[in-house]
Amino acid sequence: EKTWVRMVTAQTPTNIAVIKYWGKRDETLILPVNDSISVTLDPAHLCTTTTVAVSPSFDQDRMWLNGKEISLSGGRYQNCLREIRARACDVQDEEKGIKIAKKDWEKLHVHVASYNNFPTAAGLASSAAGFACLVFALAKLMNAKEDNSELSAIARQGSGSACRSLFGGFVKWNMGKAEDGSDSLAVQLVDEKHWDELVIIIAVVSSRQKETSSTTGMRDSVETSLLLQHRAKEVVPKRTKQMEEAIKNRDFGSFAQLACADSNQFHAVCLDTCPPIFYMNDTSHRQVAYTFDAGPNAVLFAHNRKAATQLLQKLLFCFPPNSDADLNSYVIGDKSILK
Numbered sequence: 001e002k003t004w005v006r007m008v009t010a011q012t013p014t015n016i017a018v019i020k021y022w023g024k025r026d027e028t029l030i031l032p033v034n035d036s037i038s039v040t041l042d043p044a045h046l047c048t049t050t051t052v053a054v055s056p057s058f059d060q061d062r063m064w065l066n067g068k069e070i071s072l073s074g075g076r077y078q079n080c081l082r083e084i085r086a087r088a089c090d091v092q093d094e095e096k097g098i099k100i101a102k103k104d105w106e107k108l109h110v111h112v113a114s115y116n117n118f119p120t121a122a123g124l125a126s127s128a129a130g131f132a133c134l135v136f137a138l139a140k141l142m143n144a145k146e147d148n149s150e151l152s153a154i155a156r157q158g159s160g161s162a163c164r165s166l167f168g169g170f171v172k173w174n175m176g177k178a179e180d181g182s183d184s185l186a187v188q189l190v191d192e193k194h195w196d197e198l199v200i201i202i203a204v205v206s207s208r209q210k211e212t213s214s215t216t217g218m219r220d221s222v223e224t225s226l227l228l229q230h231r232a233k234e235v236v237p238k239r240t241k242q243m244e245e246a247i248k249n250r251d252f253g254s255f256a257q258l259a260c261a262d263s264n265q266f267h268a269v270c271l272d273t274c275p276p277i278f279y280m281n282d283t284s285h286r287q288v289a290y291t292f293d294a295g296p297n298a299v300l301f302a303h304n305r306k307a308a309t310q311l312l313q314k315l316l317f318c319f320p321p322n323s324d325a326d327l328n329s330y331v332i333g334d335k336s337i338l339k
């Protein structure tokens with residue numbers, strides 16, 4: 001019998017939260033303790049490219065990340081694969097003479113090759129781009145009919161922040177109420193054209209892998225930080241609404257104030273955690289309108305290209321590259337969407 005391979009390639013940018021997700025109420029389903037809001041970057045700069053392939057000649061599911069084979073046995077990969085397989089449909093590719101019936105997907109195996117064009121696990125949300133891209137590519141390969149919000153609830157089970165990378169522009173992850181997680185998904189607030197003046201600069205002060213994974217960090221924070229309880233209940237609900245308004249009105253003053261305040265509170269929660277978590281280093285703090293994820297790298301917002309250029313000139317002056325701090329500054333433009 002003649003063998004065949006069906007392949008799909010997708011490209012997904014990472015996203016940067018301006019209202020942070022920190023803390024899970026359910027660790028298996030990855031359900032958060034609060035809503036979050038992020039901006040998706042331009043795929044030209046920080047993105048994952050993933051090719052998924054299926055062939056009757058594959059005898060097991062396998063994956064390569066940046067050219068090295070990694071195990072797919074972890075629960076997060078298994079959950080994503082299982083959820084997409086459950087939604088697979090008939091595929092008919094007349095050009096290549098490929099016909100796959102819905103029921104065949106139970107027996108067929110996939111191979112996955114994924115590349116990040118930026119440091120993996122240094123607090124630049126590589127898992128966000130990675131799982132969003134994996135789920136999106138698998139959904140296309142298997143002809144799943146779900147829309148991007150529905151797919152986001154699957155990507156969420158790979159990595160929470162991944163659900164927000166299924167859309168370009170500004171995206172909100174609704175924490176949801178349902179116990180099965182069916183309403184914990186991402187929606188697009190505005191697309192990437194809405195605020196195309198905004199420039200995002202990522203100052204990479206360290207590309208080393210972070211010491212505390214977000215999984216461990218969040219678990220410790222949920223178990224020990226009273227500030228986290230207060231933040232989730234009293235602060236984020238109101239701040240999320242204000243941030244939505246600021247984004248809708250392209251109000252840079254409010255946007256900057258809210259993003260900085262939220263980044264500060266997230267890192268305060270980390271310090272309020274037992275044992276305390278330190279994600280920033282000394283170079284991290286000398287910036288202006290900023291947000292920091294679970295790593296020392298600053299994400300800066302400038303309200304137009306002129307301001308960004310001035311900021312970059314200052315940054316390059318302040319932090320000449322040395323052996324540890326590889327100061328690569330990516331200037332992120334406005335276009336970001338899945339291909």
Ligand code: PMV
Pocket residue numbers: 016017019020021022036125127128159160161162214215293294
């Ligand atoms: O999706 P995770 O498990 O990598 O968690 C990401 C958490 C932060 O990046 C710190 C904040 C966020 O909302 O992206």
